[in-house]
Structure formats: C-alpha cells, structure tokens
Amino acid sequence: MYLKSIEVQGFKSFANKITFEFHNGITGIVGPNGSGKSNVADAVRWVLGEQSAKQLRGGNMQDVIFSGTETRRPLGFAYVAITMDNSDHKLPIDYQEVTIARRLYRSGESEYLLNGTSCRLKDVNELFYDTGIGKEGYSIIGQGQIDKILSGKPEERRELFDEAAGIVKFKRRKNTAIKKLEEEQQNLTRVKDILSELTRQVAPLEKQAETAKVYLKKKEALKKLDMQMFLAEMNRIRAELEETEKKYQIARADLEDTEKSFGITKTEYEKLEQELEKQEQEIQSLREGNTKRTLEKQQLENQIHILKEQIHSAKQNESLYQERSRALQADMEKRTEEEREYLSEKEILEKQIREFETVQSETQRAFKDLAMEIHSLEEKVEKGKNEIIEILNMRASTKGKLQRYDTMMEQISIRKTELNQKHLRLKSESASLKTAEKAYLAEKEEIQETIDKLVRQANRCEDQITKYQAEMAKAGQQLEAGQTAYHREASRLESMRNIAERYDGYGNSIRRVMEQKKRVSGIKGVVADLLKVEKNYETAIETALGGSIQNIVTDNENTAKTMIEFLKKNKYGRATFLPLTSMQNKKGFSNAAALKEPGVIGVASELVTVGSEYQGLANYLLGRTLVVDHIDHGIAIAKKYQYSIRMVTIEGESLNPGGSLTGGAFKNNSNLLGRRREIEELQDTVERLKTETEKLQQSLEAYREKRNHFREEAASIQEKLQEQYIRENTVQMNLNSMTGKREEIQAGYEGLKLEKEQLEKQTREIQDNSLSIQLELETSAKQEKALEEQINASQEVLEKKKAEETRLSKELEKAHVETANLTSKQGFLAENLTRIRRELGELKEQCQALESGMVQGKEEMSLKEAEIKEIEKQVTLAEQASKETQERLLAAAAVKEEMNQNYKSFFTKRDELSGRMNLLDKECYRLNAQKEKLEESQESQVNYMWEEYEVTYSQAQEEVQEISEDRAEIKKNISQMRSEIRQLGNVNVNAIEEFKELLERQTFMQSQHDDLVEAEKTLLGIIDELDTGMRRQFEEKFAEIRREFDKAFKELFGGGKGTLELDEEEDILEAGIRIISQPPGKKLQNMMQLSGGEKALTAIALLFAIQNLKPSPFCLLDEIEAALDDSNVTRYAKYLHKLTKNTQFIIITHRRGTMTAADRLYGITMQEKGVSTLVSVNLIEHDLDK
Secondary structure, X not given: OEEEEEEEEOEOOEOOOEEEEOOOOEEEEEOOOOOOOHHHHHHHHHHOOOOOOOOOOOOOHHHHEOOOOOOOOXXXXXXEEEEEEOOOOOOOOOOOEEEEEXXXXXXXXXXXXXXXXXXXXXXXXXXXXXXOOOOOOOOEEEHHHHHHHHHOOHHHHHHHHHHHHOOHHHHHHHHHHHHHHHHHHHHHHHHHXXXXXXXXXXXXXXXXXXXXXXXXXXXXXXXXXXXXXXXXXXXXXXXXXXXXXXXXHHHHHHHHHHHHHHHHHHHHHHHHHHHHHHHHHHHHHHHHHHHXXXXXXXXXXXXXXXHHHHHHHHHHHHHHHHHHHHHHHHHHHHHHHHHHHHHHHHHHHHHHHHHHHHHOOOHHHHHHXXXXXXXXXXXXXXXHHHHHHHHHHHHHHHHHHHHHHHHHHHXXXXXXXXXXXXXXXXXXXXXXHHHHHHHHHHHHHHHHHHHHHHHHHHHHHHHHHHHHHHHHHHHHHHHHHHHHHHHHHHHHHHHHHHHHHHOOOOOHXXXXXXXXXXXXXXXXXXXXXXXXXXHHHHHHHHHHHHHHHHOEEEOOHHHHHHHHHHHHHHOOOOOOEEEHHHOOOOOOOOOHHHHHOOOEEEEHHHHEEOOHHHHHHHXXXXXXXXXXXXXXXXXXXXXXXXXXXXXXXXXXXXXXXXXXXXXOOOOOOOOOOOHHHHHHHHHHHHHHHHHHHHHHHHHHHHHXXXXXXXXXXXXXXXXXXXXXXXXXXXXXXXXXXXXXHHHHHHHHHHHXXXXXXXXXXXXXXXXXXXXXXXXXXXXXXXXXXXXHHHHHHHHHHHHHHHHHHHHHHHHHHHHHHHHHHHHHHHHHHHHHHHHHHHHHHHHHHHHHHHHHHHHHHHHHHHHHHHHHHHHHHHHHHHHHHHHHHHHHHHHHHHHHHHHHHHHHXXXXXXXXXXXXXXXXXXXXXXXXXXXXXXXXXXXXHHHHHHHHHOOOHHHHHHHOOOOOOOHHHHHHHHHHHHHHHHHOOOOOOOHHHHHHXXXXXXXXXXXXXXXXXXXXXXXXXXXXXXXXXXXXXXXXXXXXXXHHHHHHHHHHHOOOEEEEEEOOOOOOOOOOEEEEEEOOOOOOEOHHHOOHHHHHHHHHHHHHHHHHHOOOOEEEEEOOOOOOOHHHHHHHHHHHHHHXXXXXXXXXXXXHHHHHHOOEEEEEEEEEOOEEEEEOHHHHHHHHHO
16 A cells, blocks of 8 residues: 555645655655645645644644735635555555545635545544554654654653554544443433432322222223113103103193183183173163163253252352452462462572582483383383272272262262362362463473484484494405505515525525525625516516526635535535626627617616626626517517527517527416515505505594594483483473373363262162172173283383382482482472462452352343253153163063073183183193103203213113113112212323333333443443553554664664663553663763754654554655754665665655655745746756756
8 A cells, every 4th residue: 555646736835736646665855945845744644634723834724725825816725635555455445546635615614535425534534543644643754743752751652652553543442432431321320310210200100000090990880880870761761751742642632622612612602692792782772771861851850950059059159259259368368478488499499409410320311211111011000900990999889889879869969069169179270280281381392392403413423423433344444454465465575585585496506505695705696686677578588597597696706616615515516606707898789780670679788777796797698688579570680680699579589599499488487587576566565555554544543533522422412312301201291290180170070060960870770780780790800800910910020120220219319319309399399389370360360250250140040040940841751751761671681681691601611611721731831841851851861971971872772781770779889989989089090101101111211221231331341351452562562663663773873772661650551651862872861962863863763663663554754854964864765765665755855865765756846936836857857967
C-alpha cells in the first residue's frame, strides 16, 4: 500500500486544482521559502481529519480556504483528496484504490468522502487504525512534531508509542467500552428506580384489580337478576294489559248499549216534552188572557184608587209643599257650608297628590291587565251569582208570594204616600245624574282625544322602530356577508402567502436553495419573484421565460457555486443560477424593423417592471423575445424575417427561431409569475373589505341608537297612555255607575207603576198555579246547581288571578295606596263639589216646582173625580169576562197535571241512564288510564335495560333460559346484590387492565435490568481483557522499539547510545516515556542538555526506529533535517534509503543532500503572487545537474 496522489484545490495557497502523482521510493518537494511547500503536508494532515486550526497554522478552520490575492477573488471552498493503492488490502476495504477526500465551505459546512461517498470522520480514523497513518500517527512529521517529541513531557509522547505499539485501536475500544459502561450503568440506575416504583405500585393495583374482578362478577350476576326481573315484569305487565283490555272492551260495549237506550228514551222524552209544551202554551194563553183581563180590571181599580189617592194626596200636598219648601231652604244652607269645607279639603288633597304622583310605576300596566282579567272574571262570576240570586230571589219570591201578598194589600195605602215621595226624589236624582253624566262624557271625550293623539305618536314610533329594525337587519346581513367575504379573502391571502413562502410549485432543489436565503445574503430570489408583469401579459411572459422562471438569481458566481456545492453535498438535485455579475451588458433586440410590424406589442423585457439592479437580468431573459397579439400575426412576422425571431402570443403560443411552434392548453396553471400580483390584489381586497365591514358596523350602531331612542320614546308614550286609560276607566266606571243609577231610577218609576199590579197578579198566580210553582222550584234548583258549578270553576281561576293581583297589589301598596286614596278623595271631593253645586241648583228648581205644583194640584182634582166614575163602569164588565176564562183554565190544568206525571217518569228513567253512562264512561277512562300506566311501566322497564345493559327483550329471552315467576325473591336477590356491590365502595374497573399492563411492564423492566447487569458484567470483562492484552503487547513492542532506537541512534550518530525509559510507579498503559541520549564521546544526559542538531537527530532516530519496527505505508517529512549539518544530512539520507523497502517517503526539504537522495522531485513556486504552482520536474532536474 502506498500513496498514489494528492489532489488539492482552494486549499491555502493552492488556488488552482493541482494533482501530485507519487510512486514508491522517495519523492522530494522543494521550493523557496513561502512558496507553499508545507501546505502540502497540511493538506494531507487536514484530509486525514485534523480538527485544530492551530496545527494547520491558522486562526480558524476557514483560514484553510484560499483567501484571494490582489488580482484573485477568494474561493468559497477548499478541497483535498488523497488516493491510496490498496492492492495488498492492508486497509480493511474491498477496493484496489482508496480515495479519501475532504471539502470545506466558507459557510462552515464540511464533508468527508470515501471513494466519492459521504462518510464520517470516525470512518476515516477507523480505516487507518494501526497503520501509522493519521493526524496522530507517525506518518506525517513536521518540525513542530520533532520539537514536541523532544521538548514535550514524557506523558505527551504516549500517543506516538501507542500508535507504534498498535494499541491505539484497543485504547479506543476501551474508551468506547468505558463510555458504553457508563451509559449502561446510568440506564441500570434508571431501570432500578423505575423497577422500584413499579414494585411499589403493583401491590395496591393488584388489590384494586381483585376488587374490580369481584365487582364485575357481581355486576354480571346483577345483570342476570335484572334480566330475570325484567322478563317477569314484562310477563306480568303483558298479562295485566290483556286483562285490562278485555275489561275495557266489555265496559265499552255496555256503554254503547246504554247510549242507545238513552237515545230512545231521549226521543220519547222530547216528544212528551213537545206535547207538554203545547199544553203549557194553551194554559199560558188562557192564563195570559185571564191575567190580561185581571190586569185590566186591576188597572182600572188601581186607577180609581190612584185617582182617589191623588185627590187625597193633592189635599195633603199643600201642607207638604210648604214643609218641603222650608226643608229645601235648610238643605241649601247646609250644601253651601259643605261646599266651603270641600274646597278647603281639596286644596290639601291636591298638595298631597302632587307629592305622591311620582310613586306609580310600570307595575300599573301589569296590574291593569290583571285587573281587566279579574274584572272580566268577576263580571262572569257576578253574573252567575246574580243569576243564582235571581233564581233564589224568584224562588224566595215565589215561596214568599203567598205570605207577602196577604199583607201587601194592607200596606198599599201606606205605600202610596211613600211612592209619591220616592217619585219626587227619583226625579231630583235623575236631573242630577244627567248633569254629572254630561260632565263625565265631556271628560271622556277629552281623554279619548288625548289617547288617540298618543296612539298616533306610538304608531309613528313603532313605524320608526320597524324601519330601523329593518335597516339593522339589512345592515346585519350586509355585515355578515362582508365579514364572510373578509375572512374568506384573508384566508386566501394567508394561503397565497404560505404558498409563496414555501415556494410551492417549484422544484425540490429550488425550495432547498431558497430555504438558505436568510443565511446566504447573496441569494436574491427566483426569477418569478423579481419580475412584475401586468395581468394581460402574464401568460405571454411566463411562456417567454419557460423553465427560466424557476432560475435562482444570485449576486455573483461564488454564491451560485456555493449553492451548487450545497445541492451536491445534500443530494437535493440540480438548479440553474443566474449571477447578476454575468448578466450585465447583454445585447437587446436588434431587429428594430420587426417592432413596427402589425400585431407586435413590444419586446418582452419592456413589458415587465424590475428594479434597476435586475434590468440586465430582464434583458438577458426577455430582451430577444417579441410579444405579439395573435398567432396569425406571429406566423406572418416569422415568415417575413425567415424564422429568425423568437415570439410569444398573449394566449401563450410560442414561435421559435427555425419555424417550430409550441401551443395548446396548459396542463396545470401554476401561474408562478402572477403570485405576487394576486397577493397584492388580495391585500387590497382584504383592506377594502375590512374598511367596508367597519363602516357597516358603524352604520349598524347608528341604527341601533336611533331604534333605542324611539323605543324609549314609545315606552314613555305607553306610560302616558296607561295613565289616560286609567282615567278613562275611572270615568267609564263612573258613567257605568250612573247608567246603573239611571236604570235604577227608571226601574223605580216602572216599579212604582206596576208594583201593585204585580203583587195582585202574583197572589192570584200562587193561588191558581201551586203545581206550576213547584215545578218551577225544581227547575230553578237544577239551574242553580249548574250555575254553581260554572261559578266554582270561574271562581278557581278568579282566585288564582286574585292571588296574582294581591301579589302585585302588595308591591304597589306602599306607593299606590296613598296615591289611589288621595286620587279617589280628590275625585270624590270634585264629585261632591259638583254634586253640591248641582244640588243647590236643583233645590232652587224644586222650590219653583213646588210653587207651580200647588197651582196644578187644584186643577187636577176636579178632572180626576170625573174620571173615577167612568172607570167604575169598565170594572164591572171585566169581572164577568174573567169568570168565564177561569173555568176554561181549570180544565186545561187537569190535562197538564196528567201529562206532568208521565213527564216525571221519563225524567227519572233519563236520569238513571245518564248516571249509568257516566259510570261506564268513568270506568272506560279508568281502564284506559290503567292501560297507559302499564304501557309506561313496560316502556320504563325496556328503557332501563337498554340504558343499563344495552339489552333488548328478545336478547334477554335468549340469555335467560329459565324465567322465575317469584318476583319477590328476585327483588330480594337484586337488593342483596346491589348492597354487596355498594359495600365494595369505589371500584376502579380499569385496574384489571392497568394491573396487567403494569405487571407486563415490571416483567419487561426486570428483564431489562437483568440484561443491563449482564451487559455491565460483559463490558467489565471486555475492559479487563483489553487492559491485559494492551499491557502485554505494549511491553513487547516497547522493548523492541527501545532496541531499534539504540540501533538507529548508533547508526545516525556513528556511535553513542540511545535508550527509552518508562515513568515508574505508574500504570504501564498511562506512564510517560523518557528519551535518554548519549552521543559518542559524551556522558549519558538529558535531552534538554543536547544541541539543536543532536535533538533533531535523536528524534529522527526514534522515528526511524518506529518505522523499522512498524513501517507505515507512507511517511511525509516536512523539513525535519533542517537543523542537521551536511554530514548528518548525508547519514539521514542514507538511512532513508534503507527504509524505502517498506515505506514510501515524501520529503519536503530545501537541503541539497536530501534532494540528492530523492528518486523524483516536485517544485513549488509562486509565479503569481499568493498562488502556489507546480513546476516542471525536468526543469528542476536540469538545474540540479548544473
């Protein structure tokens, strides 16, 4: 094995690529000082893995890269490769030649190559173990290493001797084993900790797992019991459902039969009722005729009586008129005094009302609504009660008629006088009512006008609210649409930015290079990013650029070269780079005439916008391409200019020089050129949408404020309306009250006229129609019962409403009671003042009426006496007609009595059938409810089984073989099982799986522990074995080196003695080595006492001794003989020849004696300042011959 060649490029002063070819024997490298000879040794040391820049005579590792000269630019990388002949396969690799290369970039990246394949430094070191080759071996010796051997401490020489003894690889293995042992011990400690923790967790988790198993077993047993219970319950429910259904069908059939019977009875009942009605009409007709004649007679008698009474009253009225006049005068004085008191009280009340007016609140609206409902219900209840009262009154009246009418005749004479006085009072009250009603009507009209005005205002507010609500809805929809569009476009913008940042659509190599853009400042970007094109021309320009659109623009060639190395190193593929320094001064479009041809839009480079520094790039890429509007024009231009012009069309067709055309549909529209424009357009769109959204938001807020303003105004109007409605209700209630009073007065008038006639008529009816009165009593009792049921239902609703009213009333009570009372008092005062003033006027009118009445009374007396005589004649005729009618009435009453008996029997039968129907209907309802209850219970059972166990009825039947009908026993077992489950407490069902996993993990960790313990034992054994082997081998080799050193020393010095000694009391594997030198004629002495030449020759003797004992394939010596004199150089050169049998020597020297010993020479010189160059070998040999 020997070194065949060294290839150097960009390393230190070797700017150009230089290859050194070597053969067996001695090759000398010569040249003047500073020419770069020693850089060859540094290159070999560097390629073999030297990591110290100081050892390479530099400040940092980048210093090994050619740094440039005054005329040359710095290079971006350094490259060195050495090629070894491995035909004897001393290197453990299946290659005849082995090339080791190292490349370093100025960016700091570096790589090692083994036969062109990337490898690690470790792989290089391991390849040269025990060969003497390497940065720490003895195959490369320079002056620095000579000084280190001689002047260093004994322990610093160990590496040289370890390499010579062949124990370096064992030491490295030992170090690796120790490092691995430490790792295994750390792993063992961690595993022990984990195992301890797992062991601590196992026992509790095992207990939980056992509990969980018991729980699951009991849960399964409970499931079986639940299924048995479920099936038993389902069987029971189904049986009961069948039985209930049978009962329901029987009851339903019975009900239908009863309904048919009831229908027949009802038909017969209605027929009899019609006949009875007909007979009743006949009796009623007779009775009415009789009553009419009786009334006529009674009226005539009453007229006679009234006329007599009027005559008598007229006589008495004169004294009464005088007494009444005095009483009226006293009343007028009393009313005047009351008026003054009321005025004083009114002032006090008005002051108090003003203080309490603010107390009323919005609760009045709820109160009013509730009050209206209560009022409606009360009217309904009151109406019912009134009807009951009327019925009771009629009944009581009917019952009391017989008693009352006996005594009424005795009281009629007394009653007549009272009626006259009542008549006068009613007349006075009627006049007062008319005046008050007129005032209330005027007030109501005023209130109605106010309400109408407020309603119109409220409607206007509602219209405005509706309007702004619609505007808000419209603005809200627009805002939502705007926000949706904004987020959509913003998302598209973000997506486009991400695509642009990731360089999607570009090749992998392009993306990898652009990832380095921030780190490498010389990368400007891809072509597509640097050109700005109008949208209309994008397709044309992209067609014109073709594949160049993905080219990468750099500041210069060095950046491009660096990135190409980066792609090669990482095997990322290939890319095209466009250095700006090589893009300048490119020729543009030369055929000016073609620009004037029809359809020509212009030169492509003029249709793009670029920065000034990229103008040359645009000219380079697009300056020789024409853009035309259509392919037809393009073809015409191409023919005219003999197909010498490159053209593209707006639609993307390409016309190439030579006549070829390219076109068609694009397979995929990547549009790399338009990305930046799309991003800018999207940015503008997003900003515009954002502005529009903000404006819409402001409009929405403005509409909301206006709507809220009108809502507040509407609320205020509603409050005012509420107050007016309360006033209106108050006035209406007063009017209703007056209407009632007026009706009462009118009724009083009518009552006064008819009271006597009614009394006599009722008396006769009671005497003649006792049976009819009894039937009427029974009918009224039924009506009363029906009305009571209706009233009770309404009363329940009313009580609920009143409870709600009471609650609201209590809330209002503190603030409202005082205000209401004061308002009421104020109203009463106003009414009283009005009433008093009205009464004063009325009293005056009455005084005047009394005076005129006295005059009229005297005139009427004479007329009434003549009228009495005429009426007495008519009474006699009426008595005869009444007698005849009475006889006919008695006969009809007998027929009616017989029909009434039949009516009662039908009535009784109808009631019985109706009662039976009710009972059967209730029974059907009960059975139907029972069915529903059973079905609900059935559904509940099904739902429970599904929710609890996800089991259906059919699945339960399949799982349960025997169904026990003893449900009590099953319930007992279920209760007991659930109790046992509860006693288990909180159960971790997952504990079973967790325990299993934990146990598996513990077992695994235990096996890991055992494996680590075994590995630790194995590693300790390996270390002991290595130590034993290294000690034995080092002792043997050290003794041999010592002998060889003594031989070489004597030969080089021409006598004397050289020896090696180990430091005592130290491990042989770590002990330092002392070199003892005794030149001829001198005493044995320390190295420090030797001269420079003696030191150098001693060190050379040691190196030659090692080479004799363990030759390295090649040895590179860098001016190690510089300190020797000519005679020693001659001996040194002679000894070299002896060693060439097993070792190839490459010597860097400027000593003539050494050059003479070389088989061939390489000359290094600097023909160009700062750049080392290889000089012709023949020239050097010719110079030597001279």
